[in-house]
Amino acid sequence: METMPDAAAVAPGLAVLCGRAVRCSAGCRGATVVLRLPGGVNHSAATHPDLAALAALQEETGEGPGAEAARSGLPVWAADLVTDARWPEFRVAALERGLRACTAVPAMAEGVTTTVTLYAFRPWRLAAEALEVVRVLAEETAAGLLRDHARADAEAEAEQLRTAMASRAVIDQACGIVMHMLDCDSDQAFGVLRTLSQHANRKLSAVAARIVRVKGRGSTRELRRLLGEGC
Structure with missing residues (x-):
């Protein structure tokens, strides 16, 4: 064990x-x-x-x-x-x-x-x-x-895995939204999310969940600024 x-x-x-x-x-x-x-x-x-x-x-x-x-x-x-x-x-x-x-x-x-x-x-x-x-x-x-x-x-490990998979799915969805909004590739979109997470001092999954929830509305200007900083 x-x-x-x-x-x-x-x-x-x-x-x-x-x-x-x-x-x-x-x-x-x-x-x-x-x-x-x-x-x-x-x-x-x-x-x-x-x-x-x-x-x-x-x-x-x-x-x-x-x-x-x-x-x-x-x-x-x-x-x-x-x-x-x-x-x-x-x-x-x-x-x-x-x-x-x-x-x-x-x-x-x-x-x-x-x-x-x-x-x-x-x-x-x-x-x-x-x-x-x-x-x-x-x-x-x-x-x-x-x-x-x-x-x-084993049950605790399975729950952690389920949570990780759910978080990964939300992050992937958020990346897709950012890619569509900014016309960028997946690596750039993930970099934008990571920078947002660091600036807000929040977990990456929480930032991604918010973008998915609002479907990116109201975030374009901030996202473009972060993309322009080389994210």
């Missing part, structure tokens, strides 16, 4: 994914989602501000189950953070918030990694069946968000 979706565009979809992941994961009490885009741009959502802080800490330090799962492309879990000391800063922050266990599930879609991290207040490990469901949910959600963004980009 030429452009990447911004936070406002993906936030609702990521929030829905958080809720769905929690509902299909028995024993889970909250979740975060991080969508990792090319160029180091990340968008995230969480079911609780405390979990959002944990997601931000992982992005800042590069350590934690979500960060590790994103790097490896494999699920990462800690069944009990009291005894699992792999990520010191994350571990302390999670335990301070009353969290004892977590599982991070990565998914790939359209070359973009989405990581869902699920949390529990007691020692816990996500069942294999639920893990696969969460992975599929994350993959489908990310793919849908990226498709929506690509469609919006």
Whole structure:
């Protein structure tokens, strides 16, 4: 994609994914989602501000189950953070918030990694069946968000093209009028329009539209003067 979706565009979809992941994961009490885009741009959502802080800490330090799962492309879990000391800063922050266990599930879609991290207040490990469901949910959600963004980009580009074509048609009509009025060729007529645009500090298409609208009436003297200046 030429452009990447911004936070406002993906936030609702990521929030829905958080809720769905929690509902299909028995024993889970909250979740975060991080969508990792090319160029180091990340968008995230969480079911609780405390979990959002944990997601931000992982992005800042590069350590934690979500960060590790994103790097490896494999699920990462800690069944009990009291005894699992792999990520010191994350571990302390999670335990301070009353969290004892977590599982991070990565998914790939359209070359973009989405990581869902699920949390529990007691020692816990996500069942294999639920893990696969969460992975599929994350993959489908990310793919849908990226498709929506690509469609919006394509529609915007098409609208720009339509606008450009309409402007070109008006300019061509105005050139035809000027050519008829001044008995000049197309290059000279376009030069007259361009000079009028510069003098009036208006877009060329707006100047052309006015000439088409009035069919050049009342403009002959000014147009001849501009033509005489070498336009």
